[in-house]
Amino acid sequence: MAVRNETARLFTAKDFPSWPQYDEREEKALIEALEAGQWGTLGKRALEFADRFAKYIGVEKVICVNTGTQALELLLRACGIGRGDEVIVPPYTFVATVSAIAWVGAMPVFADVDADTGCLDPASVQKCITSRTKAILAVHVAGRPCDMDALSAIARNAGVYLLEDAAHAHGSEWKGRKAGSLADGAAFSFQSSKVLTGGEGGAVATNNEEIWARAWQYHNSGRAIKGGGELGGVVLMGTNGRMAEWEAAILLRQLERLDAQCKKRAEGAAILEEALRGTPGISLPPHDRRITAWSGFLYQFRWNGASPRSEFLQKLRERGLPCSAGYPALYRMGMLRDVSFERSTGKKFTIEPDCPNTELLAKEAVWFKGSALLAERKTLHKAAVVITEIAQELV
Ligand SMILES: Cc1ncc(COP(=O)(O)O)c(C=O)c1O
Incomplete structure (x- = not known):
């Protein structure tokens, strides 16, 4: 192919498909959601998508939420993680993986990644474990699953949670099991660049009944899962993370x-x-x-x-x-030195991470x-x- 010394534009935007992709199936689904009359509040489509996505990735429970960032925050809270705790995380990720940890009050501790893949390096993770570690948050960078065998062994030995940030990894598999089903819990994003998208949106996935129950209550304004009446049934300090029906309607089609x-x-x-x-x-x-x-x-x-x-x-x-x-490298971000970080975690970020990869x-x-x-x-x-x-x- 004669392209040597060619400086002109060789490709146009038309050569590469636009994203997201849709057709009349998504259009029909949106109209149906519009006409159904119930546009939010644990609507039929959000519950149906949660069920279908749980089956797709092979977990017991999925909760649909507003964003991937919120899914991370809810997952960490549902694991009881907060002030005084440490969460081991890679510095080679989107800012939300780290900000979610600080947002719930915990301290991000940066372990290095593998230079060839960008995924957490288990040897570096091992070195970061302390008595304050509560979880390892693994990011499947570029959709490539981390070494979940090695990370699971480290988490098990240390008695800490292993969590997945699966925002890049819808459909990826580790030894035949889908990303999002490989640890104690996972967070997904359905933001518009993602391979499964509803425009925005996120999900918490888990097989752990306790994590699910707490995440469910947190995402539904702190309400008890069953009964209790409107205000009497508010059992913890939650937020409103419920997904709108538009997103779920699109996600159901996109999953296909x-x-x-x-x-x-x-x-x-x-x-x-x-x-x-x-x-x-x-x-x-x-x-x-x-x-x-x-x-x-x-x-x-x-x-x-x-x-x-x-x-x-x-x-x-x-x-x-x-x-x-x-x-x-995320540890250079101003966010970690801002007063917002200190207010949330109760501490200044003073660690100098050693992460050559x-x-x-x-x-x-x-x-x-x-x-x-x-x-x-x-x-x-x-x-x-x-x-x-x-x-x-x-x-
Ligand atoms: C690795 C990773 N984690 C978390 C998020 C946050 O997801 P959202 O944008 O839906 O809040 C993203 C989104 O870009 C991401 O790439």
Whole structure:
């Protein structure tokens, strides 16, 4: 393919499918929700989606909520986590994974990640365990499940909860079991960039009856699960996290598309991977046979050629490729030094984390947008050639 020395835009927005995707099925579902008359308050669709999603990921209980951020907060609260407690978390994630911990009053403790995957490094997690640790919060970055065997063993030995932030991992599997069913509890996001989306929305998933019961009460303004009358039945200090019927109506339809889309994104990533493997300056994530399905939320690799990543990315974007930088190292964020953090946790954030792999990823990670993996195969073959040629030019 003759693309060498080509500086013009080689791809247009039309080459890569827009996201989210919908058709008349979503339109019909929205009209039905509108005409049903009950637009919120534990409506039929939110309950039905909770049930269907629980079956899909293989857990006993799912609670639909407003956002992934709220799902994390509710999950942590439902585990009884608050002031004085520590939660081990990666610094290579979206800000909400960390802010949720501080929001419930606990202290985030940063363990390093694996440089090839961005997922929690079990050896680093082990070093962070103290008598104050109450949970390990694992993030399946880019939809790639963390090493749940190693993390489960650490959590079990330490007697702490293992929780999943599965915001990237709808449909991903670890040894045949779905992300969200691999620990004591999980939080999902259905925000609009996610592979399963209702525009906004989130869910708490668990097999633990006690966690479920507390999360349920917290999300329903503190009401008891059954009976008690309106105010007499308020048994704890909750919030209103209930999902609107619009979101659930869309999510029910989107769930029907999820498996086929995950498969197509995985096939798309395989095209990129085959062409990019061995390209100088590019480090690809390794294969792990324990990962039996992948959501395809985004495809992450590292650029470690001589030219800076910003130049590599600029050239990719000039050609029209939907690529961006990965996460920054979260412990640098102003949020941790702001008075809001101290008010919530009762402490200043003073720890200097030692996370060399996070630093590396913050400098080198490149993300290829997940929805772009749904493009036509010939487009992805061409994208792989263009990425390889830019790498050869800049290495
Ligand atoms: C890893 C991760 N956790 C949590 C969240 C928060 O989800 P939401 O945006 O629905 O609050 C996101 C959303 O981007 C995320 O990527």
